Amino acid sequence: MLRIRCIHCGPRDENEFVCGGTSHLTRPPLGASDGEWAEYLFFRDNPKGLHLERWRHAQGCGAWFNLARHTVTHEILAVYPITERPPAIVERTPPSAEGSR
Amino acid sequence: MSAHRLPAPWGTRLDRAARVPFSFDGRDFEGFAGDTLASALLANGVRLTGRSFKYHRPRGVFAAGVEETSTLVDVGEGAYRSPNENAATLELVPGLTASSVNRWPSLRFDFGAINARLAAVLPAGFYYKTFKWPDWHWYEPSIRRMAGLGRVANASDPDRYEEIAVEVDVLVVGAGLAGLCAARAAAEAGARVRVLAAGPQPGGALAYRDPQRARELAASAERAGARIATRTLAFGVYDHGLVCAREKLVEQDGAQRPRLRERLWKIRARAVIAATGAFERPMVFPDNDRPGVMLAGAVEEYARAFGVACGRRVVVAANCDSAYDTARSLREAGMEVVAVVDRRREAERGRDPGPGTRVIAGAGLSAVFGRNGVSGCSVRQDAAPTGRAERLDCDLIASAGGFAPAVHLHSHAGGRLRWLDAEAMFVPDGPAGVVVSVGACAGVFDATAAAEHAELAGRALARGERLPPWPAPGIGRSLAHTALSGARGKQFVDLQNDVDLGDVALAARENYRSVEHLKRYTTTGMGTDQGKTSNVNALVALGEFSGREPAAVGTTTFRPPFVPVTLGTFVGRRTGALYRPLKRLPAEAWHVERGALFEQFGNWWRPAAYPQPGEDLHAAAQREAAAVRRGAGLMDGSPLGKLDVFGPDAAAFLDLMYVGTVSTLKAGQARYGVVLNEHGVVMDDGIVARLADNRFWVNTTSAGVERTAAAFEEWLQCEYPQLRLCITPVTSHYGNVTVAGPRAWAWLASIGFDAALAPKAMRHMTLREATWEGTPLKVMRASFCGELSYEINLPVDRTRALLDRLWARAAEFEAVPYGIEALEILRTEKGYLHVGTDTDGTTLPGDIGMARGVERKAANFVGRRSLLRPAALDPNRFVLVALDSADGRTLLPVGAQIAPEPPPTRTQGHVTSSYFSPTLGRPVALAMLERGGSRVGERIKVHHLGRVIEAVVTRAPFVDPEGRRIDGEE
Numbered sequence A: 001m002l003r004i005r006c007i008h009c010g011p012r013d014e015n016e017f018v019c020g021g022t023s024h025l026t027r028p029p030l031g032a033s034d035g036e037w038a039e040y041l042f043f044r045d046n047p048k049g050l051h052l053e054r055w056r057h058a059q060g061c062g063a064w065f066n067l068a069r070h071t072v073t074h075e076i077l078a079v080y081p082i083t084e085r086p087p088a089i090v091e092r093t094p095p096s097a098e099g100s101r
Numbered sequence B: 001m002s003a004h005r006l007p008a009p010w011g012t013r014l015d016r017a018a019r020v021p022f023s024f025d026g027r028d029f030e031g032f033a034g035d036t037l038a039s040a041l042l043a044n045g046v047r048l049t050g051r052s053f054k055y056h057r058p059r060g061v062f063a064a065g066v067e068e069t070s071t072l073v074d075v076g077e078g079a080y081r082s083p084n085e086n087a088a089t090l091e092l093v094p095g096l097t098a099s100s101v102n103r104w105p106s107l108r109f110d111f112g113a114i115n116a117r118l119a120a121v122l123p124a125g126f127y128y129k130t131f132k133w134p135d136w137h138w139y140e141p142s143i144r145r146m147a148g149l150g151r152v153a154n155a156s157d158p159d160r161y162e163e164i165a166v167e168v169d170v171l172v173v174g175a176g177l178a179g180l181c182a183a184r185a186a187a188e189a190g191a192r193v194r195v196l197a198a199g200p201q202p203g204g205a206l207a208y209r210d211p212q213r214a215r216e217l218a219a220s221a222e223r224a225g226a227r228i229a230t231r232t233l234a235f236g237v238y239d240h241g242l243v244c245a246r247e248k249l250v251e252q253d254g255a256q257r258p259r260l261r262e263r264l265w266k267i268r269a270r271a272v273i274a275a276t277g278a279f280e281r282p283m284v285f286p287d288n289d290r291p292g293v294m295l296a297g298a299v300e301e302y303a304r305a306f307g308v309a310c311g312r313r314v315v316v317a318a319n320c321d322s323a324y325d326t327a328r329s330l331r332e333a334g335m336e337v338v339a340v341v342d343r344r345r346e347a348e349r350g351r352d353p354g355p356g357t358r359v360i361a362g363a364g365l366s367a368v369f370g371r372n373g374v375s376g377c378s379v380r381q382d383a384a385p386t387g388r389a390e391r392l393d394c395d396l397i398a399s400a401g402g403f404a405p406a407v408h409l410h411s412h413a414g415g416r417l418r419w420l421d422a423e424a425m426f427v428p429d430g431p432a433g434v435v436v437s438v439g440a441c442a443g444v445f446d447a448t449a450a451a452e453h454a455e456l457a458g459r460a461l462a463r464g465e466r467l468p469p470w471p472a473p474g475i476g477r478s479l480a481h482t483a484l485s486g487a488r489g490k491q492f493v494d495l496q497n498d499v500d501l502g503d504v505a506l507a508a509r510e511n512y513r514s515v516e517h518l519k520r521y522t523t524t525g526m527g528t529d530q531g532k533t534s535n536v537n538a539l540v541a542l543g544e545f546s547g548r549e550p551a552a553v554g555t556t557t558f559r560p561p562f563v564p565v566t567l568g569t570f571v572g573r574r575t576g577a578l579y580r581p582l583k584r585l586p587a588e589a590w591h592v593e594r595g596a597l598f599e600q601f602g603n604w605w606r607p608a609a610y611p612q613p614g615e616d617l618h619a620a621a622q623r624e625a626a627a628v629r630r631g632a633g634l635m636d637g638s639p640l641g642k643l644d645v646f647g648p649d650a651a652a653f654l655d656l657m658y659v660g661t662v663s664t665l666k667a668g669q670a671r672y673g674v675v676l677n678e679h680g681v682v683m684d685d686g687i688v689a690r691l692a693d694n695r696f697w698v699n700t701t702s703a704g705v706e707r708t709a710a711a712f713e714e715w716l717q718c719e720y721p722q723l724r725l726c727i728t729p730v731t732s733h734y735g736n737v738t739v740a741g742p743r744a745w746a747w748l749a750s751i752g753f754d755a756a757l758a759p760k761a762m763r764h765m766t767l768r769e770a771t772w773e774g775t776p777l778k779v780m781r782a783s784f785c786g787e788l789s790y791e792i793n794l795p796v797d798r799t800r801a802l803l804d805r806l807w808a809r810a811a812e813f814e815a816v817p818y819g820i821e822a823l824e825i826l827r828t829e830k831g832y833l834h835v836g837t838d839t840d841g842t843t844l845p846g847d848i849g850m851a852r853g854v855e856r857k858a859a860n861f862v863g864r865r866s867l868l869r870p871a872a873l874d875p876n877r878f879v880l881v882a883l884d885s886a887d888g889r890t891l892l893p894v895g896a897q898i899a900p901e902p903p904p905t906r907t908q909g910h911v912t913s914s915y916f917s918p919t920l921g922r923p924v925a926l927a928m929l930e931r932g933g934s935r936v937g938e939r940i941k942v943h944h945l946g947r948v949i950e951a952v953v954t955r956a957p958f959v960d961p962e963g964r965r966i967d968g969e970e
C-alpha cells in the first residue's frame, strides 16, 4: 500500500485514494478522425519507469492532483496540482524505453 | 517412547504450578502453562503427530518454530474450528482441542498411506502427466479428497478480528539479542521504536539460553522508550515502509468465546530493522522424515525452554559447528549423545568437540530404522559407498545441517541475496530499501559482532545517519551437499510436500532448470513451508543434478505472507452488517409500522412493498400500482440522488455533462437529461431543475449518485478547471416524499399545501420552493409513473412528520404507500427506462430514443465524439422497444434472449423489464432489440430455458400514450 502525499492533506494511505490513470492527455477536438479519437480513448503507454498519473483523494478532501510514480519501485518523485506541468526534476527523468507499450 | 520432562531449571517458559488439560485426536492429556501444543505432545510421549501431504508417511514434531510443517493440527470445533495451525507455535490453553490432519480414518491407520507403497509410480509431475487424459475433471474430486490438509469450519467464524494502524520511526522485527540491542540503541537516540516479538515473551533464543540476560536486555530497551509487542509476527513488508503483522490474542483471555482473536497491525515505518534470526537446515539422508528425526536446535529448545528431553539416546547428524554446542546442551540435560556424525572432514571442523564426544567425521547416515519412531541408524563414510556401515542404536536423531538466514523480509523489500559458498547459505547483499538486516538473518552469527552491529545500525537509522559497515557473515564451514553419495531410499528435501532427491533429479532430467520451475513442478517449498527449511537443500540438489553451482541456480523469491495468516485477520471488522453498511431511510420506522417488506436496492434498505395479510410481494405490488392509478400513493423517495450545483458557470458546466441543454432552462423549470461517459455510454439519467440563475437542483438515480458526482468532480477539476462552480452532494440532507396519482393534489391540499403548488398553478416539469407548516420545501412536479406526481424534498428530519400527516388523511383519498415493486410496474407500463436495468455498458443515447436530443444540441458534451464512431452509427444496434407477449397472457422472462432460432445462435437482443400490468390486465415488457425501431409489429421469438415464447414488437407507453393523466383529476 503506497503512501501518497495529498496536495491538501499531506501523506495518507493509498486506500483513501483512487487512481485516474495517465495524466496530461490532450483530448482531440470534435472533428478528430476516428483513428485519433480511438488513440486518445483506448491506447495508453505502459512504461517501465516513470509514469505521470492523476489521483483523487476520494476518502479525504476530494482533490484531484498529479503524481509522478516509478512503476517498478513505486517511488513517488513528485506530487503537483492538476493544472500544472510536471516539475523540472520529472521532465529530466525519462521513462525507460523497455516495456513501453 | 523415551521423551520425558526434565526438572527445573530446564523449562524456562513453563509455569509448572499451572497444569493445562488438552486433547489431541480425542485423547486427553495434560501440559503446563507455557507449553506449546508440540512441546506438550512430546512431553506426553506422543511421537506420531501427522501424516505427510502426498505419501501420508508418519511424521512427528520436527521443529520448534514457524518452520514446523509436520505437525499441523485443526484446533477447536464447529464454527470455531481453525485448520492447519502450527503445533510448534500454538500456545497451550486449558481445554484446547486439536486433531491431526491429512489422515483417514485415524492417524495410526491411515488409508492414504497406500500412496507410500505407490511412491514409485507417484513421482514429481505425476498428476500433470497421468490425469491429463481424457480430462482432469474426471479425477479432480477424488484427488481433492485425498489431498489438502486440515478441514475448514463449515460455519462463519464467530470470533472477532480488528486492525490497527501505527506510525513509528524505527520498527524492529524480532526481539532476540540483535533486535533488542538495535531497539535500545534507536530508542536512546530519540526515535519512536516498536519491537515485534513473535512469541509470548521477548528474547528469542536468548530467552531460554540466558533468561536473566534476555529479561535485562528487554527491560533496558523499554526503559529507553522502545515498545515491545509480543505474540505479534510481521508477515510482510510492503511499499513505502509498510509492515503488516499479526497479533494473536486468543491466548490472553482464556476460554471465553466468541472473543477478539487476532489483530492486524499496519505499521508505517521510516526504517525497518529485520532481526528475524535463521532457520536450521535439515540434513539430507534416507528416511530423514521419520518421527524422532528433529532439527538439532529444536531438540535444544524443547529441553531448555519447555523442559522436554525428546529422547534418551541421540545421534547428531552434523554439517556445522553448532552441532557440538547442541551435543553439549543435550548431555547437560542428561541425554546420552551416542555420536556426532559429521559430514565434514575433520579438517573442516572449526572447533574442538570437547571431551567424551564420539565424532565420526566424513561420514553420514545411510539408513534410519523404525517406522513410527526411530530405533537406530546406520552410518558410513562418504568415501566408501560400498564399505561396511556401522549401526548405532538411538531413539532420536538431531539434524544440524547448517543455517539459512531468515531473509524473507529483506526479500519482500526487493533485497538481493549473496551466496556464501563455504557456509552454503544465502545472506542479504546490503540493505533493501528501508529494511536493514541485523544478527543471524543478516548472516552475522557471532553474538558479540551481531550485538555491536545491531546497536550501530539502530542508532544510525534513528538519527538518519550512514549505516555501519556490515560485519563478516558466516558460522563456519557447512557443506552444500549433505546426502551421502550412493545412499538409497527416500531422502527428503521438503518434508511437507514429500519432495525427495529423486523428484529433484527427475525434474532436472526433464530440463526444469529454473528453480522457480522446479518449485512448481515438484511443489517443493510450497504450502506453509514456503522454503523455510526446504529452499537451500532443493536448490543445491537441482544444482547437483544439472551441473551448476548453487549460486548459479539461485533461489525462489520469498513473498508475503511469511507465515499463513487467517482470512479473518485481513477481513477485520468488515464482515456481516459492516461488510458494506446499508443506507437507511430517514423515516425507516414509519415504513416498519406500515408493515413494509424491506429489500436491498443498490445499497439502500427500502420497502419493496407493503403486503397486507395474505398478500405476497407480487400481490401487494399489483394492488399498490392499481391504487396509484386509481386514487393516490406515496413513496419514500429519499434515496433519490441530489446534487446542488452552484456558481456563475454552473449552467455552462451542466451543458457539458448532459446530452440535453440545461442553460436554456428558466428559473423554476426542469428537464430530463442523460449523462454519458466519454465512450458515449449512458451512465445515469435524471432531472435537472434551475433554482436560480447560478444554482441548479440535480437529481440522479438512487444508485448512480456517487459515480455521477465523482464523474462531475473529475471533469470539473481535471478538464474544466476554469469554470467557476461547486458541486455539493446533498442526498442525505433531504428527505423525499413522492405523492402520485389522480388525487395526489387533493391529498396534499388536505394537509395544507400552498395553492400555488396546485396542478393548475404549477406545470409538469417545474420546481417550486415553498413552505409547509414552517418547513421549507423544494417541490418538483415530475413523474416516473405517468400520473400527477409531486416529489417533495424537505429537511431530512421533517420526513416523518410529512408522512404522518399524509397518512392521517390517506383513507379519504383511497391512498396507499407503495414500494419499489409497484414503481417498477408503473414505469414499465409507461415505457420509462431504468438505467442499469434496461441499459448496460454498451447503451448509447440513440439506442434509447435520444437520437434527436443529440442532433438538436449544437454544443459539445461529454461523450459526443464517441457517438460518431462507426460502431455507434451501425444500423444494427440494439435499441429499446416494447414487447407484448403474443398470447396476451405469458409473462416474458427478464434476461431471456431474442432470436429466430433456438440457442445456440446469435442473439438479436434480450428482455430487460417485464411485469404484469394491473391497469391493462396483461403482461408488458421492455427489451433491447437489434434494429428494434424499424420492427414494430413484427413477431419475434423469446427463448428461455428451452421454452419458446412468441412476442410482438410494439410501442411504449402501454398506458396513457397521450399523456392525459399527467395533471390528475379534473
Ligand SMILES: [Zn+2]
Pocket (backbone or CB within 6 Å): A006, A007, A008, A009, A010, A057, A060, A061, A062, A063
Ligand atoms: Zn486530501
